[in-house]
Amino acid sequence: MFGRRAVDMAPGTHYRSERVSAVNGQYFFSTREGTLEGPFFTRVDAEREIALYIRRIQQASALMALSGR
Incomplete structure (x- = not known):
């Protein structure tokens, strides 16, 4: 997928992947920020x-924009 998110400075290629994974019968999801929830x-x-x-x-992004950050 070629595109640009609002926070990106320049267009780039973003690959979609399965965000939900199962480990030992429990489910997790990964974020763009690199965390595992x-x-x-x-x-x-x-x-x-x-x-x-x-x-x-x-x-959170909307609040940051309103606060001028």
Whole structure:
């Protein structure tokens, strides 16, 4: 995928990968920031948490923009 996120200085190639992984029966998801979030009991739980994580990141970015940083 070739494109640019709002925070990127220049266009680049971003490869999509499976964000949810299972380790010993527990589920985790990886972020663009390089963190591994979890564990979660089910894949559905992990996918729901991905949506909540994205919302938190977007809210934090909006607050930072409002504060002038």
